[in-house]
Structures are given as structure tokens and as C-alpha cells.
Amino acid sequence: MDFDKELDARGLSCPLPILKTKKSLNELTSGQVLKVVATDPGSIKDMQAFATQTGNPLLSSAEENKTYVFYLKKK
Amino acid sequence: MATLTEKMPLVATDAALDRAISERIDRLLDQRLEAKLAELKAARTPSMTIIATKGTLDWGYPPFILASTASALGWDVSIFFTFYGLELLKKDLRKLKVSPLGNPAMPMKMPMGPAWFRSIQWNIPNAVQSLIPAYEAFATKMMKKTIKKSGVADLAELRGLCIEAGVNLIACQMTVDLFGYKREQFIPEVKDYVGAATFLPMAKDADVSLFI
Numbered sequence: 251m252d253f254d255k256e257l258d259a260r261g262l263s264c265p266l267p268i269l270k271t272k273k274s275l276n277e278l279t280s281g282q283v284l285k286v287v288a289t290d291p292g293s294i295k296d297m298q299a300f301a302t303q304t305g306n307p308l309l310s311s312a313e314e315n316k317t318y319v320f321y322l323k324k325k
Numbered sequence: 326m327a328t329l330t331e332k333m334p335l336v337a338t339d340a341a342l343d344r345a346i347s348e349r350i351d352r353l354l355d356q357r358l359e360a361k362l363a364e365l366k367a368a369r370t371p372s373m374t375i376i377a378t379k380g381t382l383d384w385g386y387p388p389f390i391l392a393s394t395a396s397a398l399g400w401d402v403s404i405f406f407t408f409y410g411l412e413l414l415k416k417d418l419r420k421l422k423v424s425p426l427g428n429p430a431m432p433m434k435m436p437m438g439p440a441w442f443r444s445i446q447w448n449i450p451n452a453v454q455s456l457i458p459a460y461e462a463f464a465t466k467m468m469k470k471t472i473k474k475s476g477v478a479d480l481a482e483l484r485g486l487c488i489e490a491g492v493n494l495i496a497c498q499m500t501v502d503l504f505g506y507k508r509e510q511f512i513p514e515v516k517d518y519v520g521a522a523t524f525l526p527m528a529k530d531a532d533v534s535l536f537i
Contacts, residue, residue, distance in 0.1 A: 261476045262476045262478075263475055263476040263477045263478075264390070264394075264477075265390050265393055265394040265397070265478075266476070266477075266478050268394060268397050269393055269394070269397050269486050269490075271397075272396075272397040272490075273489075289476075290476070299398070300397065300398060303398040303399060304397075304398060304399050
């Protein structure tokens with residue numbers, strides 16, 4: 251998937267992945283896509299909740315080898 | 326309140342018309358009210374207030390983690406720091422300590438070494454703990470190391486993120502006076518120094534109010 255910015259949140263635990271995602275999204279313009287890579291297993295549910303609460307759609311969420319990759323679109 | 330008949334004598338002298346209009350309004354109200362309430366609910370910004378009363382390293386985390394996360398979700402958040410919670414507003418958070426003494430819930434595991442070593446739970450009785458010099462300093466050091474290793478944020482970093490996110494940090498003026506503190510000892514970003522009577526109305530209107 252295409253993306254406009256990548257955030258490496260590997261090695262960070264709750265709530266850092268979400269907080270940094272919020273910060274990164276602030277730097278994008280509406281419609282742009284942020285790719286987030288994380289290792290925190292809690293981040294799967296957290297990203298889902300973040301997307302629902304803030305209205306920034308979670309385009310996809312995948313796991314490869316204990317690493318989680320998320321694509322979020324700025325609303 | 327004047328009835329339709331009193332307000333519009335010419336039109337509403339007809340009682341049947343009056344009744345028809347009332348019934349129509351009632352029906353419309355039922356339909357519109359639900360839609361309007363849902364609209365208002367969706368447009369509302371959720372809010373949270375937290376009263377932080379503890380000043381040790383372990384208790385410093387809950388208020389800042391909850392506040393920063395709620396902020397990231399778009400909520401309005403205010404934290405009222407009172408009693409030992411004021412320690413969390415001091416300039417240097419590295420001074421915060423944690424004590425295992427009388428703290429039976431604290432896991433006592435070493436953060437370094439091979440896996441089998443790290444899984445040992447060192448249950449040291451209080452009577453022994455209180456005799457060992459620098460025990461608290463050691464426990465604090467181990468806790469900080471554990472936190473760092475697991476990728477959890479440093480407390481000062483979390484506080485910084487809260488400030489950036491617009492969380493309102495409010496100090497209890499009474500406690501400042503009680504413990505003889507000066508405002509210069511606290512970070513400049515403290516929004517205000519107030520009393521309970523000022524803070525409670527904020528808590529009343531918040532969706533979530535927590536006491537930590």
C-alpha cells in the first residue's frame with residue numbers, strides 16, 4: 251500500500267505507539283496515509299480504538315513475525 | 326405559558342384546530358428529539374478529569390498515561406494534582422522513588438540477566454527490607470531499569486507529551502501552602518493553582534472522573 255509517512259514505533263510500549271501516531275498524523279494533510287510499524291501486541295486493539303474514536307480510518311492492520319504494520323488515513 | 330388560543334385569538338378560536346396542532350407538535354417532537362440528541366452526542370467532545378494524589382514513581386504513571394492517551398483520542402483532559410500528587414509537577418521527575426516496603430503487590434524481579442534469573446520473585450520480608458541501607462534507592466533503580474527495558478515511556482517524556490497535547494495541569498494551592506512549596510519548584514506549564522471548589526465543577530461536567 252502507498253503511504254506518505256512512516257512511523258517506526260518498534261520497541262515502544264503503550265501508550266507511546268498511539269501518542270506518536272497522533273503526532274505523526276498531525277503533520278499530514280487530509281487524505282494522506284501514515285504507515286506505523288510496532289512491536290507492542292496491545293497496539294492492534296489500540297490502533298483500532300484510536301481509528302474509531304478519532305475518525306481517522308484504519309486502512310489495514312497486519313502482523314508479520316511479531317511486528318505489526320498499520321496504515322491509517324488522515325481524515 | 327399562554328395557550329395558542331390566547332396568543333392567536335383569530336386563528337385558534339377553533340378548539341379542534343388547537344388540538345390538531347398540539348398533536349402534530351407532539352409527534353414531530355418524538356421523531357426529532359431522538360435525532361437531535363444523537364446529533365448532539367456525536368458532536369460532543371468527550372472529557373476527563375483526574376485527581377492525582379500520589380507522588381511515587383509507580384503512582385506517577387497512571388495519571389499521565391491515561392491523560393496522554395485520552396488526549397490522543399481527542400478528549401479534553403484536566404488533572405488536579407493534590408497532596409503528594411504535587412511531586413508529579415516538580416521540575417525534576419528523576420527524584421521520584423518507589424518503595425517495596427509494605428508494598429506486597431510490587432513484583433520483585435531483577436530486570437537483567439538470563440531468563441531464569443529474571444523470573445525469580447525475590448520475596449524479602451519487610452523487617453529485613455527496612456534494615457538494608459539504600460534499599461529503596463536500589464529498588465527504584467531496578468524499577469526504572471525494568472521500565473526502560475520494556476519500552477515504556479520515561480515519566481518526564483509522558484508529562485511532556487501531555488503538555489504538548491494540551492492536557493490541563495492544575496495544582497492544589499492548599500497543598501502548596503501546606504507543604505511550604507514555592508511555585509518556582511514546579512514546571513511553568515502548570516495552568517493554575519486553585520482549590521477544590523474551582524476544580525469540582527470541572528469534574529461534574531466531565532464524562533470520566535478518576536481519583537488516583
